[in-house]
Amino acid sequence: MIDLATRMRTCALVLLTAVLQxxxxxxxxxxxxxxxxxxxPPIAPDAVPRAEPRSRYGNPSSYVVLGRxxxxxxxxxxxxxxxxxxxxxxxxHGRRTSSGEPYDMHAMTAAHKSLPLPTYVHVTNLKNGRxxxxxxxxxxxFHDNRIIDLSYAAARKLEILGEGTGLVEVRALTxxxxxxxxxxxxxxxxxxxxxxxxxAPPAAATGVSVPGPAPAPAxxxxxxxxxxxxxxxxxxxxxxxxxxxxxxxLLQDVVIEGQHLYRVRLGPMASVADADRMSARVVSAxxxxxxxxxx
Numbered sequence: 001m002i003d004l005a006t007r008m009r010t011c012a013l014v015l016l017t018a019v020l021q022x023x024x025x026x027x028x029x030x031x032x033x034x035x036x037x038x039x040x041p042p043i044a045p046d047a048v049p050r051a052e053p054r055s056r057y058g059n060p061s062s063y064v065v066l067g068r069x070x071x072x073x074x075x076x077x078x079x080x081x082x083x084x085x086x087x088x089x090x091x092x093h094g095r096r097t098s099s100g101e102p103y104d105m106h107a108m109t110a111a112h113k114s115l116p117l118p119t120y121v122h123v124t125n126l127k128n129g130r131x132x133x134x135x136x137x138x139x140x141x142f143h144d145n146r147i148i149d150l151s152y153a154a155a156r157k158l159e160i161l162g163e164g165t166g167l168v169e170v171r172a173l174t175x176x177x178x179x180x181x182x183x184x185x186x187x188x189x190x191x192x193x194x195x196x197x198x199x200a201p202p203a204a205a206t207g208v209s210v211p212g213p214a215p216a217p218a219x220x221x222x223x224x225x226x227x228x229x230x231x232x233x234x235x236x237x238x239x240x241x242x243x244x245x246x247x248x249x250l251l252q253d254v255v256i257e258g259q260h261l262y263r264v265r266l267g268p269m270a271s272v273a274d275a276d277r278m279s280a281r282v283v284s285a286x287x288x289x290x291x292x293x294x295x
Contacts, residue, residue: 032088032089032090032091032092033089033090033091034089034090034152034161035089035090035093035105035106035152036090040156041106043153043156043157044106044107044108044153045108046108046132046133046134047108047109047120047133047134047135048133049120049133049173049174049175049176049177050175051175052118054116054117054118055098055099055100055117055118055137056100057098057099057100057117058097058098058099058100058117058137058138058139059072059116059117060072063139065139065142066142068142070113070114070139071114072114072115072116073114073115073116074116075116076115076116076119076121076172077172077174078172079115079119079121079170079171079172080169080170080171080172081147081169081170082126082147082167082168082169082170082219082292082294083145083146083147083148083167083168083170083292083294084145084146084147084165084166084167084168084272084275084292085123085146085147085148085149085150085155085158085160085165085166085167085168085170086141086143086146086148086149086150086164086165087149087150087151087152087154087155087160087161087164088103088105088111088140088141088149088150088151088152089105089151089152090105090152092105093105097109097111097137097138097139098111098117098137098138098139098140099117099118099137099138101137103138103151104151105151105152105153106151106152106153107135107151107153108132108133108134108135108151108153108154108157109134109135109136109137109138109151109154110123110134110135110136110137110138110148110149110150110151110154111136111137111138111139111140111141111148111149112136112138112139112140112147112148112149112170113139113140113141113142113147115136115172117136117137117138117139118135118136118137119135119136119172120133120134120135120136120172120173120174120175121133121134121136121148121170121171121172121173122170122171122173122179123148123150123154123158123168123169123170123171124168124169124171125158125159125160125166125167125168126166126167126168126169126219126294127166127167127218127219128158128159130157130158130159131158131179132154132157132158133173133179134150134151134154136148144276144279144289145272145275145276145279145289145291145292146165147168147170147292148168148170163272165272167219167221167272167294219294219295220267220268220294220295221267221268221269221271221272221275221292221293221294222250222265222266222267222268222269222292222293222294222295223265223266223267223269223275223278223279223282223290223291223292223293224263224264224265224266224290224291224292224293225237225241225264225265225266225282225287225288225290226263226264226288227261227262227263227264228261228262228264229259229260229261229262230262231253231262233262234251234262234263234264235251237264237287238251238264240285240287241264241266241282241285241287243285244278244281244282244285245281246278246281247266247278247281248266248267249264249265249266250263250264250265250266250267251263251264252264252265265293266278266282266290275292278290
């Protein structure tokens with residue numbers, strides 16, 4: 001006979017699985033979209049990080065969605081990553097999120113596969129420099145090559161609604177932390193990142209003309225298929241990839257933290273859609289899915 005505690009745990013697991021499966025869709029053409037109607041409410045203010053207990057829901061040590069296992073991080077300290085963001089809207093509005101809260105497409109929230117719920121994150125659109133602070137309260141996106149699913153409001157503020165996806169940097173925050181203070185850029189070479197130099201004093205204080213900051217270079221999207229210490233292994237992978245129609249394969253000889261590596265990459269990619277198509281071709285050719293790299 002199954003005792004009451006076991007039954008309760010089983011029910012909780014079934015509920016969690018159902019909630020995670022409900023959040024597995026994310027934004028896809030013809031499947032989701034903006035709110036109905038011509039008028040839109042003002043964009044909500046950024047989320048304000050505050051100390052919160054971990055959600056009772058959505059924080060198992062690991063979970064499985066669509067046949068893949070994901071592991072939840074014990075904490076978000078030091079998390080920073082660049083990748084592709086998607087968004088989700090009216091299809092999920094009002095539905096239960098993985099944290100148990102209803103999804104509000106007009107709130108500044110997001111879904112993430114592994115960050116603890118809730119976690120506050122600073123998100124930057126790498127193409128236009130727009131930023132926002134969001135509260136992660138849901139799981140997803142369960143789509144290859146995506147690192148975060150933004151609420152409709154967040155995607156609207158970051159200006160990625162039209163394309164459906166965007167190249168972003170996601171940085172976890174702690175309560176009381178100023179997102180703009182001591183920002184350290186993501187290292188794209190694998191070396192230790194260095195702090196951004198302090199801004200020059202204003203012209204009025206120095207009596208001289210101070211040029212504005214140089215515009216950030218446009219981000220470049222690659223697919224990295226592998227990194228090897230032996231050149232022969234990299235050459236073999238490059239040869240296999242070169243047989244894929246449309247593949248532009250790069251073999252890069254780099255030194256990262258004192259280690260000599262040979263990186264095999266595809267790209268640069270003209271768009272996220274191109275990266276998705278090429279990634280699918282790599283998998284169809286019997287190779288492991290390449291990972292997104294943004295420089």
